[in-house]
Amino acid sequence: MKALILVGGFGTRLRPLTLSVPKPLVDFANKPMILHQIEALKEIGVTEVVLAINYQPEVMINFLKEYEVKLGIKIICSQETEPLGTAGPLALARDKLDDGSGEPFFVLNSDVISEYPLAEMILFHKAHASEASIMVTQVEEPSKYGVVVMEEETGKVEKFVEKPKTFVGNKINxxxxxxxxxxxxxxxxxxxSIEKEVFPAIAAEGKLHAMVLQGFWMDIGQPRDYITGLRLYLGSLRKQAPAVLAAGPHVLGNVLVHETATVGEGCLIGPDVAIGPGCVVEPGVRLARCTLMRGARVKKHACVSRSIVGWHSTVGCWARVENMTILGEDVHVGDEIYTNGGVVLPHKEIKSSILHPEIVM
Incomplete structure (x- = not known):
């Protein structure tokens, strides 16, 4: 079985992290975003993954070569020379996806994180004899999205309504x-656009069905949603695999600590924290609703909340980093500095407090 992952372009919404690596390689819960998807695909029998990409393909493929061997799955690139939207990449990769067997293939957006009930989706697809099946998730404010209008009992998709002014349903793609x-x-x-051109045409012929996703879902392509997605993901781990989460008197709620990270005495960590490989958290530190990426260091008595600390960055002693501060790679926040939101580009040193969210170049 095959799958295509829509990797897309420059990841501008997730800068400054995407100034260092393509968006799918940005760490999420201590491993690259795209690896969550590839592992889920491998688990249900996918043997070949096509990455539809138009930005830094050599970085992507070089990075993923080691996972080809580890996971025993073939990973290849289909490179666009111009942006082709969400459907054009499928046409470009036609020869890679259609091997003549007639077997369906998966398509995933690279910045979606969920529990990936892919085995159930295969059964759903076959049971409904669909030409195409899409997964939908229920949201509280459907007026912000494109809504999928469907028959609740059968899952047959009737139409799509973009940002409806009146209530037509609460399921989105x-x-x-x-x-x-x-x-x-x-x-x-x-x-x-697969959403605006291809799917409506299939739905008009009665050949499109929607399966309602159980469990959590989040598009983590921008920082605020990334932090929310981490909370949902760790909450799911608590139910599915609680043994992988940290425990102890210094842990509050759901916390993921890489085995190579070190946490000092007198810290309070959590809720909703991921501490990556090789990170050092010195004594007396407070962390909440944040991510420390590989090689980051938080010095004594510092506080980090609702923020992302990029690879090999440092937060100084008694510093406070909060309110959706995003530190790029190799950023160094000085001792006793306060950052109240904002984006700091890679390789910067912060010597004075940031009182209002801003971009530090």
Missing amino acids: AGIYLLNPSVLGRIQLRPT
């Missing part, structure tokens, strides 16, 4: 699809 190869015949090699 979750960015996970299972498609028959015949769908490829509907797509031309040009910039095309």
